[in-house]
Amino acid sequence: MIAEIDISLIDWSRAQFALTAFYHWLFVPLTLGLGIVQAVMETIYYKTGDEFWKKTAKFWMKLFGINFAIGVATGLILEFEFGTNWSNYSWFVGDIFGAPLAIEGVVAFFMEATFIAVMFFGWNKVSKGFHLASTWLTILGATISAFWILVANGWMQYPTGMGFNPDTVRNEMESFWAVAFSPVAINKFFHTVLSGWIIGAMFVAGISSWYLLRKREIKFALSSIKVAVVFGLIACLLSIWTGDGSASQVAKRQPMKLAAMEGLYEGDNGVNLVGIGILNPSKKEYNDNEKAFLFKIDVPIPKLLSYLAFGKFNEYVPGIKNILEGGYKQPDGAIALSAEEKIARGKLAIDALSEYKKAKADSALYANKADSIKIVLAAEIENYAETVSDDTGATSQALTADELFSGKTAEIQTKIVNSRKQLDDNFDYFGYGYIKEPKDLIPPLSLTFYAFRVMVILGGFLLLLFALATYLSYKNKFETKRWLQWTCLISIFLAIFAGQAGWVVAEVGRQPWAIQDILPTSAAISKLSTSSVQLTFFIFLALFTILLIAELKILTSAIKKGPQINEQ
Protein backbone atom coordinates (compact mmCIF):
# COMPACT_ATOMS: atom_id res chain seq x y z
CA MET A 1 0.00 0.00 0.00
CA ILE A 2 0.94 3.65 -0.08
CA ALA A 3 2.56 3.32 3.33
CA GLU A 4 5.37 1.49 1.56
CA ILE A 5 5.82 4.47 -0.71
CA ASP A 6 7.06 7.51 1.14
CA ILE A 7 4.80 10.48 0.42
CA SER A 8 7.87 12.69 0.17
CA LEU A 9 9.10 10.43 -2.66
CA ILE A 10 5.93 11.24 -4.60
CA ASP A 11 6.30 14.94 -3.87
CA TRP A 12 9.97 15.06 -4.83
CA SER A 13 9.36 13.06 -8.01
CA ARG A 14 6.52 15.39 -8.94
CA ALA A 15 8.67 18.40 -8.11
CA GLN A 16 11.46 17.07 -10.27
CA PHE A 17 9.12 16.49 -13.19
CA ALA A 18 7.59 19.93 -12.70
CA LEU A 19 11.01 21.56 -12.62
CA THR A 20 12.04 19.86 -15.85
CA ALA A 21 8.76 20.70 -17.55
CA PHE A 22 8.99 24.29 -16.30
CA TYR A 23 12.42 24.81 -17.83
CA HIS A 24 11.50 22.97 -21.00
CA TRP A 25 8.48 25.24 -21.35
CA LEU A 26 10.67 28.32 -21.21
CA PHE A 27 12.22 27.36 -24.54
CA VAL A 28 9.40 25.66 -26.43
CA PRO A 29 6.81 28.47 -26.61
CA LEU A 30 9.41 30.93 -27.80
CA THR A 31 10.37 28.50 -30.57
CA LEU A 32 6.73 28.12 -31.60
CA GLY A 33 5.88 31.82 -31.46
CA LEU A 34 9.09 33.41 -32.69
CA GLY A 35 9.19 30.88 -35.51
CA ILE A 36 5.90 32.16 -36.89
CA VAL A 37 6.88 35.83 -36.53
CA GLN A 38 10.14 35.34 -38.42
CA ALA A 39 8.35 33.28 -41.08
CA VAL A 40 5.81 36.08 -41.56
CA MET A 41 8.65 38.58 -41.92
CA GLU A 42 10.39 36.41 -44.47
CA THR A 43 7.11 36.08 -46.33
CA ILE A 44 6.93 39.89 -46.51
CA TYR A 45 10.46 39.84 -47.91
CA TYR A 46 9.46 37.19 -50.44
CA LYS A 47 6.46 39.25 -51.52
CA THR A 48 8.11 42.69 -51.59
CA GLY A 49 11.73 41.83 -52.34
CA ASP A 50 12.69 44.48 -49.77
CA GLU A 51 16.12 43.62 -48.31
CA PHE A 52 15.12 45.36 -45.06
CA TRP A 53 12.65 42.58 -44.33
CA LYS A 54 15.23 39.94 -45.16
CA LYS A 55 17.62 41.43 -42.60
CA THR A 56 14.80 41.83 -40.09
CA ALA A 57 13.77 38.19 -40.52
CA LYS A 58 17.42 37.09 -40.26
CA PHE A 59 17.88 38.88 -36.95
CA TRP A 60 14.84 37.27 -35.35
CA MET A 61 15.93 33.97 -36.88
CA LYS A 62 19.24 34.35 -35.06
CA LEU A 63 17.43 34.74 -31.74
CA PHE A 64 15.19 31.80 -32.71
CA GLY A 65 18.33 29.73 -33.36
CA ILE A 66 19.84 30.59 -29.97
CA ASN A 67 16.66 29.65 -28.17
CA PHE A 68 16.26 26.49 -30.26
CA ALA A 69 19.83 25.36 -29.62
CA ILE A 70 19.67 25.89 -25.88
CA GLY A 71 16.25 24.30 -25.56
CA VAL A 72 16.68 21.37 -27.92
CA ALA A 73 16.55 17.96 -26.23
CA THR A 74 15.64 19.36 -22.80
CA GLY A 75 12.35 17.51 -23.23
CA LEU A 76 14.22 14.21 -23.45
CA ILE A 77 14.96 14.49 -19.75
CA LEU A 78 11.24 14.11 -19.13
CA GLU A 79 11.47 10.77 -20.92
CA PHE A 80 14.40 9.75 -18.72
CA GLU A 81 12.24 10.52 -15.71
CA PHE A 82 9.39 8.41 -17.07
CA GLY A 83 11.69 5.38 -17.25
CA THR A 84 13.36 5.88 -13.89
CA ASN A 85 10.93 7.62 -11.56
CA TRP A 86 7.62 6.62 -13.10
CA SER A 87 8.31 3.06 -14.23
CA ASN A 88 4.91 1.60 -13.28
CA TYR A 89 3.25 4.40 -15.20
CA SER A 90 5.57 3.94 -18.20
CA TRP A 91 4.83 0.25 -18.36
CA PHE A 92 1.10 0.76 -17.82
CA VAL A 93 0.78 3.29 -20.68
CA GLY A 94 3.68 2.26 -22.88
CA ASP A 95 1.69 1.19 -25.89
CA ILE A 96 -0.38 4.35 -25.94
CA PHE A 97 2.56 6.71 -25.55
CA GLY A 98 4.74 4.74 -27.93
CA ALA A 99 2.96 5.83 -31.11
CA PRO A 100 2.66 9.58 -30.49
CA LEU A 101 6.18 9.87 -29.10
CA ALA A 102 7.65 7.82 -31.95
CA ILE A 103 5.90 10.02 -34.51
CA GLU A 104 7.08 13.09 -32.62
CA GLY A 105 10.66 11.82 -32.71
CA VAL A 106 10.60 11.04 -36.40
CA VAL A 107 8.88 14.30 -37.36
CA ALA A 108 11.11 16.36 -35.12
CA PHE A 109 14.23 14.77 -36.50
CA PHE A 110 13.44 14.76 -40.19
CA MET A 111 11.45 17.95 -40.60
CA GLU A 112 13.26 20.19 -38.19
CA ALA A 113 16.75 18.80 -38.81
CA THR A 114 16.37 19.01 -42.58
CA PHE A 115 14.66 22.33 -42.99
CA ILE A 116 16.33 24.19 -40.15
CA ALA A 117 19.66 23.63 -41.94
CA VAL A 118 18.25 25.20 -45.11
CA MET A 119 16.78 28.01 -43.03
CA PHE A 120 20.12 28.93 -41.48
CA PHE A 121 22.61 27.93 -44.18
CA GLY A 122 20.48 28.44 -47.26
CA TRP A 123 20.36 32.22 -47.63
CA ASN A 124 21.67 33.06 -51.13
CA LYS A 125 22.22 29.36 -51.80
CA VAL A 126 18.72 28.18 -52.50
CA SER A 127 15.90 30.04 -54.20
CA LYS A 128 13.85 32.55 -52.21
CA GLY A 129 10.78 30.34 -52.51
CA PHE A 130 12.58 27.21 -51.32
CA HIS A 131 14.09 29.09 -48.41
CA LEU A 132 10.73 30.48 -47.40
CA ALA A 133 9.17 27.03 -47.63
CA SER A 134 11.97 25.67 -45.43
CA THR A 135 11.36 28.36 -42.83
CA TRP A 136 7.65 27.56 -42.69
CA LEU A 137 8.32 23.81 -42.68
CA THR A 138 10.74 24.20 -39.77
CA ILE A 139 8.12 25.86 -37.66
CA LEU A 140 5.46 23.46 -38.94
CA GLY A 141 7.71 20.57 -37.84
CA ALA A 142 8.13 22.09 -34.39
CA THR A 143 4.37 22.59 -34.13
CA ILE A 144 3.62 19.03 -35.23
CA SER A 145 6.11 17.83 -32.61
CA ALA A 146 4.22 19.81 -30.01
CA PHE A 147 0.99 18.26 -31.26
CA TRP A 148 2.12 14.70 -30.54
CA ILE A 149 3.48 15.59 -27.13
CA LEU A 150 0.19 17.27 -26.29
CA VAL A 151 -1.73 14.24 -27.60
CA ALA A 152 0.17 12.16 -25.04
CA ASN A 153 -0.60 14.70 -22.32
CA GLY A 154 -4.23 14.94 -23.43
CA TRP A 155 -4.56 11.17 -23.10
CA MET A 156 -3.40 11.39 -19.49
CA GLN A 157 -6.15 13.93 -18.84
CA TYR A 158 -8.77 11.96 -20.74
CA PRO A 159 -7.74 8.36 -21.39
CA THR A 160 -9.59 7.15 -24.47
CA GLY A 161 -9.17 4.90 -27.49
CA MET A 162 -7.51 2.13 -25.50
CA GLY A 163 -8.24 -1.15 -23.78
CA PHE A 164 -6.49 -2.58 -20.74
CA ASN A 165 -4.83 -5.92 -21.31
CA PRO A 166 -4.46 -7.71 -17.96
CA ASP A 167 -2.06 -10.24 -19.49
CA THR A 168 0.51 -7.58 -20.31
CA VAL A 169 -0.72 -5.12 -17.62
CA ARG A 170 -0.64 -2.45 -20.28
CA ASN A 171 -3.12 -0.21 -21.94
CA GLU A 172 -3.18 -0.97 -25.61
CA MET A 173 -4.30 1.33 -28.36
CA GLU A 174 -7.60 0.32 -29.92
CA SER A 175 -8.21 3.47 -31.91
CA PHE A 176 -5.29 5.63 -32.98
CA TRP A 177 -7.68 8.33 -34.17
CA ALA A 178 -9.55 8.43 -30.88
CA VAL A 179 -6.24 9.05 -29.10
CA ALA A 180 -4.87 11.52 -31.66
CA PHE A 181 -8.02 13.53 -32.10
CA SER A 182 -9.61 13.35 -28.70
CA PRO A 183 -11.36 16.65 -27.96
CA VAL A 184 -9.12 17.18 -24.95
CA ALA A 185 -5.95 16.71 -27.00
CA ILE A 186 -7.14 19.01 -29.79
CA ASN A 187 -8.17 21.81 -27.43
CA LYS A 188 -4.97 21.40 -25.45
CA PHE A 189 -2.88 21.57 -28.63
CA PHE A 190 -4.43 24.76 -29.93
CA HIS A 191 -4.55 26.47 -26.54
CA THR A 192 -0.95 25.57 -25.75
CA VAL A 193 0.44 26.49 -29.15
CA LEU A 194 -1.44 29.77 -29.07
CA SER A 195 0.11 30.56 -25.69
CA GLY A 196 3.46 30.00 -27.39
CA TRP A 197 2.47 32.40 -30.15
CA ILE A 198 1.56 35.02 -27.55
CA ILE A 199 4.94 34.61 -25.86
CA GLY A 200 6.74 34.83 -29.22
CA ALA A 201 4.80 37.96 -30.19
CA MET A 202 5.43 39.56 -26.82
CA PHE A 203 9.11 38.72 -27.08
CA VAL A 204 9.41 40.49 -30.44
CA ALA A 205 7.35 43.47 -29.27
CA GLY A 206 9.28 43.67 -26.00
CA ILE A 207 12.77 43.43 -27.47
CA SER A 208 11.81 45.91 -30.20
CA SER A 209 10.53 48.24 -27.48
CA TRP A 210 13.92 47.96 -25.78
CA TYR A 211 15.53 49.30 -28.98
CA LEU A 212 13.04 52.16 -29.02
CA LEU A 213 13.80 52.94 -25.39
CA ARG A 214 17.50 53.03 -26.34
CA LYS A 215 16.59 55.11 -29.38
CA ARG A 216 18.30 52.79 -31.84
CA GLU A 217 17.19 50.50 -34.69
CA ILE A 218 14.02 52.60 -34.89
CA LYS A 219 12.72 51.46 -38.28
CA PHE A 220 13.58 47.85 -37.52
CA ALA A 221 11.87 48.00 -34.12
CA LEU A 222 8.70 49.73 -35.32
CA SER A 223 8.36 47.39 -38.29
CA SER A 224 8.88 44.33 -36.09
CA ILE A 225 6.33 45.62 -33.59
CA LYS A 226 3.75 46.07 -36.34
CA VAL A 227 4.04 42.40 -37.27
CA ALA A 228 4.30 41.12 -33.68
CA VAL A 229 1.39 42.98 -32.11
CA VAL A 230 -1.09 41.97 -34.80
CA PHE A 231 0.08 38.39 -34.50
CA GLY A 232 -0.14 38.62 -30.71
CA LEU A 233 -3.63 40.12 -30.88
CA ILE A 234 -4.86 37.34 -33.17
CA ALA A 235 -3.26 34.72 -30.91
CA CYS A 236 -4.89 36.25 -27.82
CA LEU A 237 -8.33 36.29 -29.41
CA LEU A 238 -7.98 32.71 -30.60
CA SER A 239 -6.71 31.62 -27.19
CA ILE A 240 -9.91 32.91 -25.60
CA TRP A 241 -11.82 30.62 -27.93
CA THR A 242 -9.56 27.61 -27.28
CA GLY A 243 -9.47 28.40 -23.57
CA ASP A 244 -13.24 28.24 -23.53
CA GLY A 245 -13.05 24.89 -25.33
CA SER A 246 -10.47 23.62 -22.83
CA ALA A 247 -12.58 24.70 -19.86
CA SER A 248 -15.61 22.99 -21.38
CA GLN A 249 -13.61 19.75 -21.72
CA VAL A 250 -12.40 20.09 -18.13
CA ALA A 251 -16.02 20.51 -16.99
CA LYS A 252 -17.01 17.30 -18.77
CA ARG A 253 -13.96 15.11 -18.10
CA GLN A 254 -12.33 16.52 -14.97
CA PRO A 255 -15.05 18.18 -12.86
CA MET A 256 -12.84 18.15 -9.76
CA LYS A 257 -10.25 20.26 -11.59
CA LEU A 258 -12.92 22.77 -12.58
CA ALA A 259 -14.21 22.92 -8.99
CA ALA A 260 -10.64 23.55 -7.76
CA MET A 261 -10.07 26.23 -10.42
CA GLU A 262 -13.14 28.02 -9.08
CA GLY A 263 -12.80 27.23 -5.38
CA LEU A 264 -16.30 25.78 -5.69
CA TYR A 265 -17.26 23.54 -2.77
CA GLU A 266 -21.04 23.51 -3.14
CA GLY A 267 -22.40 23.17 -6.67
CA ASP A 268 -25.58 24.69 -7.97
CA ASN A 269 -27.58 25.51 -11.07
CA GLY A 270 -26.52 28.73 -12.74
CA VAL A 271 -23.15 29.23 -11.04
CA ASN A 272 -21.24 32.51 -11.34
CA LEU A 273 -17.62 32.68 -12.48
CA VAL A 274 -15.21 33.96 -9.83
CA GLY A 275 -13.28 36.98 -11.08
CA ILE A 276 -10.88 37.51 -8.24
CA GLY A 277 -10.91 36.20 -4.69
CA ILE A 278 -8.93 35.20 -1.64
CA LEU A 279 -9.47 31.66 -0.39
CA ASN A 280 -10.18 31.21 3.29
CA PRO A 281 -7.09 29.55 4.84
CA SER A 282 -9.21 28.41 7.80
CA LYS A 283 -11.16 26.05 5.58
CA LYS A 284 -9.37 22.78 6.22
CA GLU A 285 -11.94 20.19 5.18
CA TYR A 286 -14.26 20.10 2.22
CA ASN A 287 -17.23 19.39 4.47
CA ASP A 288 -16.58 21.76 7.37
CA ASN A 289 -18.71 24.87 7.87
CA GLU A 290 -16.02 27.44 7.08
CA LYS A 291 -16.63 29.79 4.17
CA ALA A 292 -14.63 29.06 1.01
CA PHE A 293 -13.56 32.66 0.49
CA LEU A 294 -12.43 35.56 2.64
CA PHE A 295 -13.28 37.79 -0.25
CA LYS A 296 -14.36 37.34 -3.85
CA ILE A 297 -15.77 39.29 -6.75
CA ASP A 298 -17.65 37.39 -9.43
CA VAL A 299 -17.44 38.28 -13.09
CA PRO A 300 -20.43 40.60 -13.62
CA ILE A 301 -22.19 38.26 -16.05
CA PRO A 302 -24.57 36.09 -14.01
CA LYS A 303 -24.29 32.30 -14.26
CA LEU A 304 -21.23 32.57 -16.47
CA LEU A 305 -19.49 29.45 -15.13
CA SER A 306 -22.50 27.29 -15.97
CA TYR A 307 -22.61 28.78 -19.45
CA LEU A 308 -18.89 28.43 -20.12
CA ALA A 309 -18.80 24.89 -18.77
CA PHE A 310 -21.93 23.46 -20.40
CA GLY A 311 -23.29 26.08 -22.79
CA LYS A 312 -26.43 26.72 -20.68
CA PHE A 313 -26.84 29.46 -18.09
CA ASN A 314 -28.88 27.31 -15.72
CA GLU A 315 -26.84 24.13 -15.98
CA TYR A 316 -25.71 22.44 -12.80
CA VAL A 317 -22.01 22.67 -11.94
CA PRO A 318 -20.92 20.30 -9.16
CA GLY A 319 -18.64 21.51 -6.38
CA ILE A 320 -15.97 19.56 -4.56
CA LYS A 321 -18.42 18.32 -1.91
CA ASN A 322 -20.92 17.18 -4.56
CA ILE A 323 -18.26 15.38 -6.56
CA LEU A 324 -17.11 13.50 -3.47
CA GLU A 325 -20.61 12.73 -2.25
CA GLY A 326 -22.10 11.97 -5.68
CA GLY A 327 -25.80 11.70 -6.41
CA TYR A 328 -26.11 14.57 -8.85
CA LYS A 329 -27.11 14.31 -12.49
CA GLN A 330 -24.17 14.52 -14.88
CA PRO A 331 -24.32 16.14 -18.33
CA ASP A 332 -24.77 12.70 -19.94
CA GLY A 333 -27.79 12.05 -17.70
CA ALA A 334 -26.09 9.47 -15.49
CA ILE A 335 -26.15 9.91 -11.72
CA ALA A 336 -22.67 10.57 -10.36
CA LEU A 337 -21.20 7.96 -8.05
CA SER A 338 -19.81 9.05 -4.71
CA ALA A 339 -16.09 8.86 -4.05
CA GLU A 340 -16.72 5.94 -1.69
CA GLU A 341 -18.54 4.05 -4.44
CA LYS A 342 -15.76 4.78 -6.91
CA ILE A 343 -13.14 3.63 -4.40
CA ALA A 344 -15.11 0.41 -3.87
CA ARG A 345 -15.31 -0.17 -7.61
CA GLY A 346 -11.61 0.57 -7.96
CA LYS A 347 -10.86 -2.04 -5.34
CA LEU A 348 -13.07 -4.51 -7.19
CA ALA A 349 -11.06 -3.85 -10.34
CA ILE A 350 -7.71 -4.35 -8.62
CA ASP A 351 -8.95 -7.49 -6.82
CA ALA A 352 -10.17 -8.76 -10.17
CA LEU A 353 -6.73 -8.15 -11.68
CA SER A 354 -5.19 -10.09 -8.80
CA GLU A 355 -7.66 -12.98 -9.24
CA TYR A 356 -7.15 -12.95 -12.99
CA LYS A 357 -3.36 -13.15 -12.66
CA LYS A 358 -3.64 -16.01 -10.13
CA ALA A 359 -6.10 -17.91 -12.32
CA LYS A 360 -3.91 -17.41 -15.38
CA ALA A 361 -0.90 -18.72 -13.47
CA ASP A 362 -2.92 -21.77 -12.36
CA SER A 363 -4.12 -22.28 -15.90
CA ALA A 364 -0.56 -22.23 -17.21
CA LEU A 365 0.48 -24.66 -14.47
CA TYR A 366 -2.33 -27.07 -15.33
CA ALA A 367 -1.49 -26.88 -19.01
CA ASN A 368 2.24 -27.42 -18.57
CA LYS A 369 2.21 -29.98 -15.79
CA ALA A 370 -0.98 -31.90 -16.53
CA ASP A 371 0.56 -35.35 -15.98
CA SER A 372 2.17 -34.47 -12.65
CA ILE A 373 -0.99 -32.81 -11.41
CA LYS A 374 -3.07 -35.83 -12.40
CA ILE A 375 -0.72 -38.09 -10.39
CA VAL A 376 -1.13 -35.80 -7.37
CA LEU A 377 -4.89 -35.75 -7.85
CA ALA A 378 -4.99 -39.56 -8.19
CA ALA A 379 -3.07 -39.87 -4.91
CA GLU A 380 -5.50 -37.45 -3.26
CA ILE A 381 -8.45 -39.48 -4.56
CA GLU A 382 -6.93 -42.70 -3.25
CA ASN A 383 -6.30 -41.17 0.18
CA TYR A 384 -9.80 -39.81 0.21
CA ALA A 385 -11.27 -43.18 -0.80
CA GLU A 386 -9.31 -44.92 1.94
CA THR A 387 -10.45 -42.38 4.50
CA VAL A 388 -14.06 -42.75 3.42
CA SER A 389 -13.75 -46.56 3.37
CA ASP A 390 -12.20 -46.56 6.86
CA ASP A 391 -14.96 -44.41 8.23
CA THR A 392 -17.98 -46.04 6.61
CA GLY A 393 -16.84 -49.45 5.59
CA ALA A 394 -18.20 -48.81 2.08
CA THR A 395 -16.28 -48.55 -1.18
CA SER A 396 -16.22 -45.00 -2.49
CA GLN A 397 -17.37 -44.18 -6.00
CA ALA A 398 -14.97 -41.20 -6.11
CA LEU A 399 -14.17 -39.23 -9.28
CA THR A 400 -11.26 -40.33 -11.42
CA ALA A 401 -8.15 -38.16 -11.59
CA ASP A 402 -9.04 -37.15 -15.17
CA GLU A 403 -12.50 -36.06 -14.15
CA LEU A 404 -11.17 -34.10 -11.19
CA PHE A 405 -8.52 -32.52 -13.41
CA SER A 406 -11.17 -31.47 -15.93
CA GLY A 407 -13.31 -30.07 -13.16
CA LYS A 408 -10.42 -28.04 -11.73
CA THR A 409 -9.48 -26.77 -15.20
CA ALA A 410 -13.06 -25.68 -15.83
CA GLU A 411 -13.11 -23.97 -12.45
CA ILE A 412 -9.94 -22.03 -13.35
CA GLN A 413 -11.38 -21.03 -16.73
CA THR A 414 -14.52 -19.77 -15.01
CA LYS A 415 -12.36 -17.72 -12.63
CA ILE A 416 -10.51 -16.22 -15.59
CA VAL A 417 -13.72 -15.26 -17.35
CA ASN A 418 -15.39 -13.89 -14.22
CA SER A 419 -12.40 -11.90 -12.98
CA ARG A 420 -11.86 -10.47 -16.48
CA LYS A 421 -15.47 -9.37 -16.57
CA GLN A 422 -15.21 -7.84 -13.11
CA LEU A 423 -12.05 -6.01 -14.19
CA ASP A 424 -13.58 -4.73 -17.42
CA ASP A 425 -16.77 -3.64 -15.66
CA ASN A 426 -14.83 -1.61 -13.11
CA PHE A 427 -11.72 -0.55 -15.00
CA ASP A 428 -12.94 3.02 -15.44
CA TYR A 429 -12.44 3.36 -11.66
CA PHE A 430 -9.22 1.32 -11.41
CA GLY A 431 -7.19 4.18 -9.94
CA TYR A 432 -9.71 4.85 -7.18
CA GLY A 433 -8.68 1.54 -5.64
CA TYR A 434 -5.48 3.22 -4.43
CA ILE A 435 -7.26 6.15 -2.79
CA LYS A 436 -7.46 5.91 0.98
CA GLU A 437 -9.97 8.66 1.71
CA PRO A 438 -12.29 10.72 -0.49
CA LYS A 439 -10.53 13.95 0.47
CA ASP A 440 -7.35 12.59 -1.19
CA LEU A 441 -9.14 13.22 -4.50
CA ILE A 442 -9.01 17.01 -4.02
CA PRO A 443 -6.11 18.64 -5.85
CA PRO A 444 -4.04 21.38 -4.17
CA LEU A 445 -6.77 23.99 -4.18
CA SER A 446 -4.92 27.26 -3.60
CA LEU A 447 -2.31 26.61 -6.26
CA THR A 448 -4.92 25.60 -8.83
CA PHE A 449 -7.27 28.47 -8.01
CA TYR A 450 -4.62 31.23 -8.01
CA ALA A 451 -2.72 29.84 -11.01
CA PHE A 452 -5.95 29.90 -13.03
CA ARG A 453 -6.59 33.54 -12.05
CA VAL A 454 -2.99 34.47 -12.92
CA MET A 455 -3.32 32.86 -16.35
CA VAL A 456 -6.68 34.44 -17.15
CA ILE A 457 -5.93 37.90 -15.76
CA LEU A 458 -2.54 38.09 -17.47
CA GLY A 459 -4.12 36.75 -20.67
CA GLY A 460 -6.71 39.50 -20.51
CA PHE A 461 -4.03 42.09 -19.84
CA LEU A 462 -1.96 40.89 -22.82
CA LEU A 463 -5.03 41.05 -25.05
CA LEU A 464 -5.59 44.70 -24.11
CA LEU A 465 -1.89 45.44 -24.49
CA PHE A 466 -1.74 43.93 -27.98
CA ALA A 467 -4.93 45.74 -28.97
CA LEU A 468 -3.59 49.08 -27.76
CA ALA A 469 -0.14 48.46 -29.26
CA THR A 470 -1.72 47.52 -32.59
CA TYR A 471 -3.78 50.70 -32.63
CA LEU A 472 -0.87 52.95 -31.68
CA SER A 473 1.67 51.30 -33.96
CA TYR A 474 -0.59 51.57 -37.00
CA LYS A 475 -1.34 55.19 -36.06
CA ASN A 476 2.45 55.69 -35.95
CA LYS A 477 2.31 56.75 -32.30
CA PHE A 478 4.13 53.81 -30.73
CA GLU A 479 7.56 55.43 -30.98
CA THR A 480 6.65 58.26 -28.60
CA LYS A 481 4.90 56.14 -25.95
CA ARG A 482 7.74 55.23 -23.61
CA TRP A 483 5.37 53.86 -20.97
CA LEU A 484 4.00 51.44 -23.56
CA GLN A 485 7.51 50.44 -24.58
CA TRP A 486 8.38 49.71 -20.94
CA THR A 487 5.13 47.79 -20.55
CA CYS A 488 5.88 45.68 -23.61
CA LEU A 489 9.40 44.93 -22.36
CA ILE A 490 8.20 43.87 -18.90
CA SER A 491 5.31 41.93 -20.41
CA ILE A 492 7.72 39.40 -21.95
CA PHE A 493 8.04 37.98 -18.44
CA LEU A 494 4.31 38.29 -17.79
CA ALA A 495 3.52 36.29 -20.93
CA ILE A 496 5.98 33.58 -19.88
CA PHE A 497 4.49 33.60 -16.38
CA ALA A 498 0.96 33.24 -17.79
CA GLY A 499 2.05 30.22 -19.84
CA GLN A 500 3.64 28.56 -16.83
CA ALA A 501 0.53 29.27 -14.76
CA GLY A 502 -1.54 27.53 -17.43
CA TRP A 503 0.54 24.38 -17.03
CA VAL A 504 0.15 24.58 -13.25
CA VAL A 505 -3.63 24.64 -13.68
CA ALA A 506 -3.53 21.70 -16.09
CA GLU A 507 -1.18 19.50 -14.09
CA VAL A 508 -1.68 20.43 -10.42
CA GLY A 509 -5.42 20.62 -11.00
CA ARG A 510 -5.59 16.96 -12.03
CA GLN A 511 -3.89 15.60 -8.93
CA PRO A 512 -3.83 12.94 -7.55
CA TRP A 513 -3.93 11.42 -11.00
CA ALA A 514 -1.06 10.47 -13.25
CA ILE A 515 -3.77 9.17 -15.60
CA GLN A 516 -7.22 10.51 -14.87
CA ASP A 517 -9.25 8.01 -12.80
CA ILE A 518 -7.02 5.11 -13.78
CA LEU A 519 -3.66 5.57 -12.10
CA PRO A 520 -2.76 7.90 -9.23
CA THR A 521 0.80 9.14 -8.77
CA SER A 522 1.16 6.91 -5.70
CA ALA A 523 0.77 3.81 -7.88
CA ALA A 524 2.61 5.23 -10.88
CA ILE A 525 5.86 5.92 -9.12
CA SER A 526 8.96 3.69 -8.92
CA LYS A 527 10.16 2.49 -5.55
CA LEU A 528 13.27 4.67 -5.36
CA SER A 529 14.94 6.27 -2.40
CA THR A 530 13.77 9.82 -1.81
CA SER A 531 17.35 11.01 -1.44
CA SER A 532 18.24 9.85 -4.96
CA VAL A 533 15.33 11.87 -6.38
CA GLN A 534 16.37 14.88 -4.30
CA LEU A 535 19.90 14.58 -5.65
CA THR A 536 18.76 14.52 -9.28
CA PHE A 537 16.35 17.36 -8.57
CA PHE A 538 19.23 19.60 -7.54
CA ILE A 539 21.43 18.37 -10.40
CA PHE A 540 18.69 19.39 -12.81
CA LEU A 541 18.23 22.68 -11.06
CA ALA A 542 21.92 23.42 -11.50
CA LEU A 543 22.07 22.14 -15.08
CA PHE A 544 19.00 24.00 -16.27
CA THR A 545 20.04 27.17 -14.51
CA ILE A 546 23.39 27.02 -16.27
CA LEU A 547 21.60 26.51 -19.59
CA LEU A 548 19.26 29.39 -18.84
CA ILE A 549 22.15 31.68 -17.94
CA ALA A 550 23.92 30.61 -21.15
CA GLU A 551 20.79 31.37 -23.16
CA LEU A 552 20.26 34.75 -21.53
CA LYS A 553 23.92 35.67 -21.96
CA ILE A 554 24.04 34.73 -25.65
CA LEU A 555 20.60 36.21 -26.31
CA THR A 556 21.35 39.52 -24.61
CA SER A 557 24.69 39.72 -26.39
CA ALA A 558 22.97 39.17 -29.77
CA ILE A 559 20.24 41.68 -28.88
CA LYS A 560 22.75 44.31 -27.78
CA LYS A 561 24.63 43.82 -31.04
CA GLY A 562 21.35 44.32 -32.85
CA PRO A 563 20.29 43.58 -36.40
CA GLN A 564 22.91 45.96 -37.83
CA ILE A 565 20.62 47.23 -40.53
CA ASN A 566 21.51 50.46 -42.26
CA GLU A 567 18.23 52.30 -41.81
CA GLN A 568 19.16 55.24 -43.99
Place this chain on the structure above:
Amino acid sequence: MKTSVLKRILSFYVEGFRSMTIGKTLWLIILVKLFVMFVFLKFFFFPSYLGKFDNAAEKQKYVSNELIQRAK
Protein backbone atom coordinates in the same frame (compact mmCIF):
# COMPACT_ATOMS: atom_id res chain seq x y z
CA MET B 1 24.66 12.61 -61.26
CA LYS B 2 23.90 11.08 -57.85
CA THR B 3 27.42 11.84 -56.62
CA SER B 4 27.06 15.39 -57.76
CA VAL B 5 23.86 15.89 -55.79
CA LEU B 6 25.37 14.28 -52.70
CA LYS B 7 28.48 16.44 -53.07
CA ARG B 8 26.38 19.57 -53.33
CA ILE B 9 24.40 18.62 -50.24
CA LEU B 10 27.60 17.84 -48.36
CA SER B 11 29.28 21.07 -49.38
CA PHE B 12 26.08 22.93 -48.44
CA TYR B 13 26.40 21.64 -44.89
CA VAL B 14 30.20 22.01 -44.73
CA GLU B 15 30.07 25.62 -45.92
CA GLY B 16 27.16 26.31 -43.61
CA PHE B 17 29.02 25.02 -40.59
CA ARG B 18 32.22 26.83 -41.61
CA SER B 19 30.50 30.17 -42.00
CA MET B 20 28.83 29.98 -38.59
CA THR B 21 29.74 32.60 -36.01
CA ILE B 22 27.49 32.39 -33.00
CA GLY B 23 26.41 28.95 -34.23
CA LYS B 24 29.78 27.47 -33.25
CA THR B 25 29.18 28.40 -29.61
CA LEU B 26 25.67 27.02 -29.84
CA TRP B 27 26.86 23.73 -31.27
CA LEU B 28 29.39 23.49 -28.46
CA ILE B 29 26.60 24.01 -25.94
CA ILE B 30 24.42 21.43 -27.67
CA LEU B 31 27.20 18.84 -27.70
CA VAL B 32 28.15 19.44 -24.06
CA LYS B 33 24.47 19.28 -23.13
CA LEU B 34 23.93 16.02 -25.00
CA PHE B 35 27.06 14.56 -23.42
CA VAL B 36 25.92 15.55 -19.93
CA MET B 37 22.43 14.22 -20.61
CA PHE B 38 23.21 10.91 -22.24
CA VAL B 39 26.54 9.97 -20.69
CA PHE B 40 26.39 11.52 -17.25
CA LEU B 41 22.70 11.76 -16.34
CA LYS B 42 21.27 8.79 -18.20
CA PHE B 43 24.08 6.43 -17.29
CA PHE B 44 24.57 7.37 -13.63
CA PHE B 45 21.24 8.73 -12.52
CA PHE B 46 18.52 7.64 -14.89
CA PRO B 47 18.81 3.95 -15.66
CA SER B 48 15.58 2.34 -16.73
CA TYR B 49 14.03 1.14 -13.48
CA LEU B 50 12.58 -1.94 -15.16
CA GLY B 51 15.84 -2.54 -17.02
CA LYS B 52 16.97 -4.76 -14.17
CA PHE B 53 14.57 -7.41 -15.41
CA ASP B 54 15.67 -9.67 -18.23
CA ASN B 55 12.51 -9.79 -20.29
CA ALA B 56 9.03 -8.38 -20.79
CA ALA B 57 7.40 -11.22 -18.85
CA GLU B 58 9.41 -10.40 -15.72
CA LYS B 59 8.69 -6.68 -16.09
CA GLN B 60 4.99 -7.41 -16.47
CA LYS B 61 5.05 -9.65 -13.42
CA TYR B 62 6.83 -7.01 -11.34
CA VAL B 63 4.50 -4.17 -12.38
CA SER B 64 1.34 -6.22 -11.90
CA ASN B 65 2.53 -7.27 -8.46
CA GLU B 66 3.30 -3.64 -7.60
CA LEU B 67 -0.10 -2.47 -8.81
CA ILE B 68 -1.87 -5.15 -6.81
CA GLN B 69 0.17 -4.80 -3.61
CA ARG B 70 0.03 -1.00 -3.46
CA ALA B 71 -3.75 -1.10 -3.24
CA LYS B 72 -3.66 -3.33 -0.13
